[in-house]
Amino acid sequence: MLEGLPPNGATHVMRVDAPEDAARAIAEFIGETFDPAEVATSAFEIEDRAEGSGWAVEVYFAEEPDEDSVRELIALVSPEAAAAAVFSTLDKKDWVAASLEGLAPVAIGTFVVHGSHDRGVVATNQIGIEIEAALAFGTGHHGTTKGCLAAIVAFGKQRRPAGTLDIGTGTGVLAMAAARLFHKPVLASDIDRVAVSTARANARANHAAAEIHFLHAPGLGAGEFLRRGPYDLVLANILLAPLKGIARPLARLVAPGGTVVLSGLLPSHANAALAAYRAQGLRLVRRRTIEGWTTLELSRDIGRPKR
CATH class of the missing domain: 3.40.50.150 (Vaccinia Virus protein VP39)
Structure with missing residues (x-):
């Protein structure tokens, strides 16, 4: 069920910018520490920033997290990232809409995985799989x-x-x-x-x-x-x-x-x-x-x- 989108009923999110190696390590460490049904992590590249490209980590929580405990985990990888981490509440409707609207079709071999807004991109010789990832990964x-x-x-x-x-x-x-x-x-x-x-x-x-x-x-x-x-x-x-x-x-x-x-x-x-x-x-x-x-x-x- 891994996919890097918010877990079912996500209510809170933590975000921090970090170098690529640290971002991947933070996402990996937190992902292995928590129940994957309750917490989802994503490390990804940030593009089109004024200061150039970089990486960020987002961690979605099904319940309000203990911020001090999460910062302690991050500090094991990067004390600087632990201090810079930002926690906020999450409006479920906002992330569902954003996750769906931003998803471009993905073509792998004969498969095209797409949202309902891209049904027209599937050719007759392809297998279209329509997914709306509002509740699962x-x-x-x-x-x-x-x-x-x-x-x-x-x-x-x-x-x-x-x-x-x-x-x-x-x-x-x-x-x-x-x-x-x-x-x-x-x-x-x-x-x-x-x-x-x-x-x-x-x-x-x-x-x-x-x-x-x-x-x-x-x-x-x-x-x-x-x-x-x-x-x-x-x-x-x-x-x-x-x-x-x-x-x-x-x-x-x-x-x-x-x-x-x-x-x-x-x-x-x-x-x-x-x-x-x-x-x-x-x-x-x-x-x-x-x-x-x-x-x-x-x-x-x-x-x-x-x-």
């Missing part, structure tokens, strides 16, 4: 989502999966991409009930609901994951800590010869995620880095035993 504009969409396109050039699993579905953009491209069953899960509801509505609007089963579930312990598996294609666009935590149960769900796509990873975290999945019998096929975020494509060799 996943508009296609984040480097992690782009990396996963590129991996789906690459998989489709080789074969069609008998079944796809999308873990941390957010708005359902990856689940819908797989359903629209392959016309095969998809199981999409998320820890956030609102995200599941939003993704289900998006799937109906995109004529993909018939092929996607949505499931509210923390982790992979629910029996439905096993009953609907194994899966030829598994997508997990979350964060390093939960990716490592689900490595063993996820590997058990992958069909022989299947592909696992992991994202939500900074380049510095990719090897740690890779090590966790190599220990479960998966091997690296491709590593993509888009806009400062890494996506790993892994494979389970046919005949390799599951641990």
